[in-house]
Amino acid sequence: MPHSISPQSTQTLEADSPPAANPNPDLPSQDMSMSDASSPAAAEEQAKVNLEELFNDEDSDNEFSSSAPQVKFEDELSQPAPLKVSPRSQFSDPEIMRAFYQRLFPFRYLFQWLNHSPLPCNDFAHREFAFTLPNDAYLRYQSFPTADLFRKQCIQMLPSRFEIGPVYSTNPRDRKQLRKASAFRPLTKELVFDIDMTDYDEIRTCCSGASICPKCWAFITMAIKVIDVALREDFGFKHILWVYSGRRGAHAWVCDKRAREMDDQRRRAVAGYLELLKGGDGAKRVNPRRPLHPHLERSLNILKEHFQTTILHEQDPWAEEKSAHLLQLIPDVKLRDALKTKWDSSPSRPSPSKWADIDTLAKSGSLSMKPQQLLEAKQDILLEYTYPRLDAEVSKKLNHLLKSPFVIHPGTGRVCVPIDPREVESFDPFTVPTVVQLLGEIDAWKGQAETEDGKKVQDWEKTSLKPYVDYFRGFVANLLKDEKSGIKREREEGEPMEF
Numbered sequence: 353m354p355h356s357i358s359p360q361s362t363q364t365l366e367a368d369s370p371p372a373a374n375p376n377p378d379l380p381s382q383d384m385s386m387s388d389a390s391s392p393a394a395a396e397e398q399a400k401v402n403l404e405e406l407f408n409d410e411d412s413d414n415e416f417s418s419s420a421p422q423v424k425f426e427d428e429l430s431q432p433a434p435l436k437v438s439p440r441s442q443f444s445d446p447e448i449m450r451a452f453y454q455r456l457f458p459f460r461y462l463f464q465w466l467n468h469s470p471l472p473c474n475d476f477a478h479r480e481f482a483f484t485l486p487n488d489a490y491l492r493y494q495s496f497p498t499a500d501l502f503r504k505q506c507i508q509m510l511p512s513r514f515e516i517g518p519v520y521s522t523n524p525r526d527r528k529q530l531r532k533a534s535a536f537r538p539l540t541k542e543l544v545f546d547i548d549m550t551d552y553d554e555i556r557t558c559c560s561g562a563s564i565c566p567k568c569w570a571f572i573t574m575a576i577k578v579i580d581v582a583l584r585e586d587f588g589f590k591h592i593l594w595v596y597s598g599r600r601g602a603h604a605w606v607c608d609k610r611a612r613e614m615d616d617q618r619r620r621a622v623a624g625y626l627e628l629l630k631g632g633d634g635a636k637r638v639n640p641r642r643p644l645h646p647h648l649e650r651s652l653n654i655l656k657e658h659f660q661t662t663i664l665h666e667q668d669p670w671a672e673e674k675s676a677h678l679l680q681l682i683p684d685v686k687l688r689d690a691l692k693t694k695w696d697s698s699p700s701r702p703s704p705s706k707w708a709d710i711d712t713l714a715k716s717g718s719l720s721m722k723p724q725q726l727l728e729a730k731q732d733i734l735l736e737y738t739y740p741r742l743d744a745e746v747s748k749k750l751n752h753l754l755k756s757p758f759v760i761h762p763g764t765g766r767v768c769v770p771i772d773p774r775e776v777e778s779f780d781p782f783t784v785p786t787v788v789q790l791l792g793e794i795d796a797w798k799g800q801a802e803t804e805d806g807k808k809v810q811d812w813e814k815t816s817l818k819p820y821v822d823y824f825r826g827f828v829a830n831l832l833k834d835e836k837s838g839i840k841r842e843r844e845e846g847e848p849m850e851f
């Protein structure tokens with residue numbers, strides 16, 4: 353059992369408590385001053401910018417050939433004494449959270465991801481972080497000049513999670529000192545998407561609310577496949593980071609510079625392009641124009657494979673009296689009556705048979721409309737049951753905060769790990785490690801303390817978090833490579849040649 357020491361070792365993740373509502377970044381009342389935090393000393397401590405931290409001696413870093421001095425990470429210099437994890441350890445225990453931030457959280461790569469350069473710059477320093485503290489206080493407008501200061505504050509405050517907001521025009525901590533409030537404005541942020549299983553409650557039959565099982569995780573798999581290919585092929589984005597939300601959903605971070613610089617209007621346009629389901633309960637929710645947009649044509653081709661297995665066989669959405677909804681979606685009165693008669697006489701017919709009945713009865717003379725119209729109605733039904741249900745509000749605003757990758761989900765103890773979209777079919781949320789499991793793996797590790805080339809083995813490398821951090825590191829390295837060549841190109845194009 354990969355998570356035998358986790359308190360959540362069953363296949364169904366039960367809802368323990370409803371997760372806190374996503375904090376609305378528009379509400380100024382959410383803003384807390386540092387003195388409201390549980391640890392005022394911590395605030396004072398992290399407010400100090402130690403220049404020595406910024407210009408520490410050089411550090412071996414495979415990703416960058418820059419000869420400039422780089423930030424040294426404390427976790428690579430001194431690692432704390434091993435923490436004994438007992439089977440009864442809870443992921444919310446302070447010492448568990450402290451060990452997580454000290455030994456496992458990949459601050460170095462998170463910093464590189466958000467900074468877009470090996471040397472600290474405003475992309476990181478002016479970035480808003482929002483902490484949820486163990487007492488549930490919500491601390492907005494945190495910012496850090498370096499990854500190490502960020503790490504220190506995490507170890508000190510032990511946030512149960514933190515969110516990432518935009519890069520602002522000035523340091524978020526200085527916003528109240530500005531003479532004009534308008535001088536403090538969000539400039540850039542990744543374009544983000546949120547897919548949450550609760551938006552599927554009206555079509556999933558296996559679970560509801562915060563619970564998920566392998567059957568309904570397939571909805572998230574379908575959503576990732578459809579959205580990922582659309583973002584790449586239709587918008588030309590390359591750097592799309594998918595992250596497991598820790599329980600019942602996934603987030604996408606589109607990190608291309610072009611995406612980060614999009615204003616709200618453009619974000620709304622992309623979200624609108626990808627949004628398909630409209631309307632309220634009971635109504636026909638999918639009504640695309642014909643001929644189908646190429647994006648929907650492509651989505652249909654991806655989704656129809658899943659429709660037979662995930663929907664018809666596993667979800668069995670039209671069992672017994674639930675076939676009434678399917679009948680509602682059949683536009684032909686004659687066919688609808690024929691189907692109703694058939695299903696009333698055998699209500700326990702499984703959904704795959706009911707779906708097949710539509711064509712069988714249509715061909716045997718119960719269709720009064722054109723076959724093409726029936727085909728289109730069936731396409732609409734397929735889309736209603738498979739097309740991604742996005743929480744589009746998350747995508748529309750530049751200043752919306754989203755939970756960081758690699759934090760721990762406060763309800764499950766699982767780490768919010770990245771998902772490789774090329775291997776999304778094999779991603780299993782139930783094998784994602786919990787923090788307690790990972791700390792146990794460090795204790796149990798029996799390998800050499802140093803690699804063959806003399807490098808100290810990091811604690812995360814001793815655990816099943818390693819493949820996820822390795823993937824993230826590769827993702828960040830690719831992003832930075834493009835970022836570097838983009839800056840070079842801008843510089844070349846910006847300076848006219850002189851003769």
Ligand SMILES: [Zn+2]
Pocket residue numbers: 556558559563564565566567568569
């Ligand atoms: Zn389920």
